[in-house]
Amino acid sequence: MVYNIPEPDDAPPLGDLGFFQHRTLPVLRKFQPSSLWDVSAPRLLLSTSSFRSVAKALAHQQRLAESPNTTQMEGVDRAYVDAISLVRKSIDAYSGEERTTLAFECLLLVILESLRGSKSEMIVHLHHGIRIVFESSKESLKSGNMKEIGRCLRQYGVSTMLLNPFLPPARQTQHVMWRTASLDDDTPGDSTTDDLRKVSNDVYRLILETLAIMYHVSLNEGHLGLVFCEEVARVRAKQARLEEIFHQRRQTCTGEDVQARALWDLTEARCLLAKAHLNYVWACDVEAFHAEIETFRAVIDLVDSALSRIEESESDISTLTFSVGLGAISALELVAWRCPDVNLRNEAVDLLERCPRQEGLWNADERSKLWRSMIANEGTNYTDHMWNYELPTEGIESVLTPGTPLKQQSQLQR
Numbered sequence: 406m407v408y409n410i411p412e413p414d415d416a417p418p419l420g421d422l423g424f425f426q427h428r429t430l431p432v433l434r435k436f437q438p439s440s441l442w443d444v445s446a447p448r449l450l451l452s453t454s455s456f457r458s459v460a461k462a463l464a465h466q467q468r469l470a471e472s473p474n475t476t477q478m479e480g481v482d483r484a485y486v487d488a489i490s491l492v493r494k495s496i497d498a499y500s501g502e503e504r505t506t507l508a509f510e511c512l513l514l515v516i517l518e519s520l521r522g523s524k525s526e527m528i529v530h531l532h533h534g535i536r537i538v539f540e541s542s543k544e545s546l547k548s549g550n551m552k553e554i555g556r557c558l559r560q561y562g563v564s565t566m567l568l569n570p571f572l573p574p575a576r577q578t579q580h581v582m583w584r585t586a587s588l589d590d591d592t593p594g595d596s597t598t599d600d601l602r603k604v605s606n607d608v609y610r611l612i613l614e615t616l617a618i619m620y621h622v623s624l625n626e627g628h629l630g631l632v633f634c635e636e637v638a639r640v641r642a643k644q645a646r647l648e649e650i651f652h653q654r655r656q657t658c659t660g661e662d663v664q665a666r667a668l669w670d671l672t673e674a675r676c677l678l679a680k681a682h683l684n685y686v687w688a689c690d691v692e693a694f695h696a697e698i699e700t701f702r703a704v705i706d707l708v709d710s711a712l713s714r715i716e717e718s719e720s721d722i723s724t725l726t727f728s729v730g731l732g733a734i735s736a737l738e739l740v741a742w743r744c745p746d747v748n749l750r751n752e753a754v755d756l757l758e759r760c761p762r763q764e765g766l767w768n769a770d771e772r773s774k775l776w777r778s779m780i781a782n783e784g785t786n787y788t789d790h791m792w793n794y795e796l797p798t799e800g801i802e803s804v805l806t807p808g809t810p811l812k813q814q815s816q817l818q819r
Contacts, residue, residue: 421461421484422450429460429467435664435718436761437730439553445509453506455491459513462488466520470726470762485521488514508537508554515561519765520727527766528574531565532581534558539585555588556606560730563609564765566616567735574766579620582613589613601668607647608676614640615679622686641683647676667714674707674736681743694743701744705752708733712759728761734769741776750780 426447433442449456462484469477492510511534518527538555565578589610618637651673661669681700685693712733737760740753757773 421464422457424464424468425460426450428471429464432725432727433729435715436668436728437557438664438668439557441509441550441553441557445550449506449509455488455495456506456510456513458484458488458491459510459517463513463517463520466517467726470520471724485517488517504537504541505548505551505554508534508541508551508558511537512554512557515558515765516727516729519763522768524574524766528565528577531558531561532577535562535581535585535588539588542588556602557730559588560609560732561765563612563616564732564735564767567612567739568766579616583617586613601665601672604647604650605668605672607643608672608679611640611644611647611679612675614643615682618686619682637683637687641680641687644676644680644683648673648680651676663714663717667711668731670707670711670714671732671736674704674711675732677704677707678736678739695745698744698746698749701740701746701749704736704740705749705756708736708756712756716759725761727763729764731761731764733760734764734767734772738767738772738776741780747780750776754780 430442430446433439446460450460462481465477465481465484469481492507492514496507511530514530515527515534518524518530534554535558538551538558541551542555559582562578562582566575566582569575589606618633618640621633651669654669658666677700681694681697684697687693688696734757737753737757741750741757744750744753754773754776757769757776760769762769
């Protein structure tokens with residue numbers, strides 16, 4: 406695995422493509438190991454003008470995020486406009502295998518829009534990329550690279566759905582993800598080996614199924630019905646099998662790469678959070694999360710361990726401007742939202758400050774500030790919001806004032 410090599414103090418500044426190759430690609434390799442970054446991206450940089458344009462725009466945006474400078478804004482905006490223009494012009498020219506390039510450009514545009522804070526535009530590129538992968542699969546044109554791109558895009562899709570299942574971006578993404586669910590059939594069903602990619606794909610599928618269950622329950626005011634009880638039982642059994650894989654792996658794993666161990670820890674944390682939510686749905690009882698204190702503690706420990714491992718190769722991971730597929734921010738926020746233990750919630754918020762700043766729609770700085778305000782204003786009476794199906798939105802801190810009852814705060818959100 407290739408990692409970012411620090412530049413000497415007297416090194417000349419990197420050009421846009423040099424920055425992309427020496428600063429952007431190492432971040433992508435770190436958090437989402439794939440041949441996309443080692444083979445496909447370097448090849449496309451040489452052969453495809455629209456891909457080069459997107460890479461330059463992403464490099465500009467990352468450089469600005471790392472070293473904010475108002476004098477750079479004009480160049481950043483120009484690079485962005487050029488990239489969007491070139492991709493649009495080339496769309497009609499792509500056919501067959503060339504669609505892989507367009508899907509790859511969509512993936513980079515998702516990362517770019519995420520760094521820009523352009524949420525609606527990020528959703529557009531995400532949905533477009535997923536549809537390209539899906540159409541290629543129907544026409545038997547999906548290569549190994551296309552499968553990798555689809556896997557990364559669908560991880561972004563699940564992450565988007567987690568932020569707030571009832572906001573328009575999440576609802577639109579639900580529709581796209583469920584209509585293209587057959588893409589998930591490209592990977593093995595229930596993992597039987599401790600292969601990180603297989604298990605990670607299965608955990609993301611598990612989360613997607615859990616979100617569908619939570620959505621059903623919210624629409625039916627907590628009632629499952631007999632048929633849906635069978636579905637919940639099936640998904641809970643899948644989660645238990647995956648959890649057993651993590652348990653067995655801990656007993657046998659030796660001499661593993663530090664980076665791989667970090668990604669394993671975060672994947673297990675997501676699996677445990679799915680269990681907590683499935684158990685809550687199964688119990689149909691607002692007290693169910695009180696029985697999951699140890700689960701939330703395990704999630705905190707796993708994320709802490711993962712961030713510490715990543716810090717072994719990055720002196721300060723929180724200075725990284727973005728991550729891809731890490732899932733640390735969403736995992737910690739779910740603990741801050743659902744856990745009944747205020748001490749664990751505060752630990753989750755503390756860990757948010759150690760995460761890379763941006764992943765998809767999730768911004769670690771924004772979410773840590775939001776939850777510090779939430780917890781400070783809730784005191785011990787936070788159950789009304791805790792059992793709400795909706796995560797608080799970004800603007801909630803504007804209505805959080807000391808002494809305001811939580812129920813009133815919840816009404817103000819709406």
